Amino acid sequence: MNQLLGKPGNGECADCGAADPEWASYTLGVFVCQSCSGLHRNIAQISKVKSLLLDPWSSSEVEFMDSAGNNAAKAKYEQIVPAFFYQPKHKDCMLLREQWIRAKYERKEFMSVERQEPYSAGYREGFLWKRGRDNGQYLSRKFILSEREGVLKYFNKHDAREPKAIMKINTVNATFQPTKIGTPHGLQITYLKDNSTRNVFVYHEDGREMVDWFNAIRAARFHYLQVAFPVSPLSVLLPMLTRNYAREGYMEKTGPKHTEGFKKRWFTLDDRRLMYFKDPLDAYARGEVFVGSKENGYSLLPELPANTQGYHWQFGITIVTPERNFLFACETEESQNDWMFEFQTVINRPMLPQEYAVEAYFKHKP
Numbered sequence: 200m201n202q203l204l205g206k207p208g209n210g211e212c213a214d215c216g217a218a219d220p221e222w223a224s225y226t227l228g229v230f231v232c233q234s235c236s237g238l239h240r241n242i243a244q245i246s247k248v249k250s251l252l253l254d255p256w257s258s259s260e261v262e263f264m265d266s267a268g269n270n271a272a273k274a275k276y277e278q279i280v281p282a283f284f285y286q287p288k289h290k291d292c293m294l295l296r297e298q299w300i301r302a303k304y305e306r307k308e309f310m311s312v313e314r315q316e317p318y319s320a321g322y323r324e325g326f327l328w329k330r331g332r333d334n335g336q337y338l339s340r341k342f343i344l345s346e347r348e349g350v351l352k353y354f355n356k357h358d359a360r361e362p363k364a365i366m367k368i369n370t371v372n373a374t375f376q377p378t379k380i381g382t383p384h385g386l387q388i389t390y391l392k393d394n395s396t397r398n399v400f401v402y403h404e405d406g407r408e409m410v411d412w413f414n415a416i417r418a419a420r421f422h423y424l425q426v427a428f429p430v431s432p433l434s435v436l437l438p439m440l441t442r443n444y445a446r447e448g449y450m451e452k453t454g455p456k457h458t459e460g461f462k463k464r465w466f467t468l469d470d471r472r473l474m475y476f477k478d479p480l481d482a483y484a485r486g487e488v489f490v491g492s493k494e495n496g497y498s499l500l501p502e503l504p505a506n507t508q509g510y511h512w513q514f515g516i517t518i519v520t521p522e523r524n525f526l527f528a529c530e531t532e533e534s535q536n537d538w539m540f541e542f543q544t545v546i547n548r549p550m551l552p553q554e555y556a557v558e559a560y561f562k563h564k565p
């Protein structure tokens with residue numbers, strides 16, 4: 200079995216790409232990591248897994264694994280994966296990896312296009328549990344995704360004619376947030392309204408439904424971006440479909456005059472937008488800071504100015520922008536280092552043409 204691991208394709212988990220898989224499915228003929236082997240156990244009727252190290256392997260099983268393997272399985276089960284379809288990596292949440300495994304081997308969605316209808320039809324309608332803005336209660340809401348109209352919308356009453364919110368697909372993002380939302384199927388959808396970020400938190404009891412919604416949103420974004428950027432290659436378009444946040448967590452902040460006491464807030468760094476919230480599940484950001492590039496006058500200091508007062512946490516960060524300095528305090532040195540790293544990464548990256556327009560908006564914000 201050890202020799203088989205050296206064959207091309209078998210050195211990474213067939214489902215999430217993690218290095219050095221130590222498990223294998225002897226009915227599907229794939230080598231997988233320990234975490235994905237646990238997900239294969241959920242589809243025991245078609246996949247049976249064993250440890251390469253701890254379990255005995257018969258010679259006929261070894262022969263089968265030799266004749267199959269990860270590359271052969273990929274050629275069979277991933278024949279026609281749509282470009283927009285999210286293929287999870289090891290660090291992605293359990294739900295995304297589980298549904299990817301079920302889609303491939305159980306539902307065989309990538310062996311015939313008809314099975315891809317739920318996310319590739321360009322229209323999707325259904326009910327999701329949506330977190331209420333004011334009371335935090337989850338209520339069933341009808342959602343409609345329409346590629347033709349270029350929108351995702353939801354309705355507060357089942358028979359309502361007018362949607363409660365219309366989210367333009369060109370500003371929509373979706374990211375799974377099981378820990379923050381507190382449910383394994385929790386999806387955070389964001390969109391821009393008057394250039395400010397709005398959050399919508401949803402889930403569906405059925406994990407497949409939730410991931411189908413996610414991929415339907417990606418499909419709609421993909422088709423929109425193909426029209427908006429007709430000459431851009433897939434390698435440029437695909438990372439734009441949905442994005443995870445660079446970093447989230449608590450820091451303390453003070454106001455523009457730097458005289459008011461620091462307050463603890465939840466921060467999200469989404470590309471070049473640093474947003475802060477009183478509660479991580481707030482519908483609106485209390486404020487947003489644009490983080491530009493060093494060529495445009497943005498820089499970073501691992502400290503607060505010497506005369507600063509009113510903070511409780513000891514590990515300071517100053518973001519210098521052409522307009523003003525933003526002061527933050529982190530609870531631990533590790534958190535300070537992690538934030539510094541992500542801010543520096545953004546500042547080191549030159550600005551794209553479309554990002555100048557966003558910066559200009561922030562500069563003239565009332």
Ligand SMILES: [Zn+2]
Nearest residue numbers: 212215232235
């Ligand atoms: Zn894996």
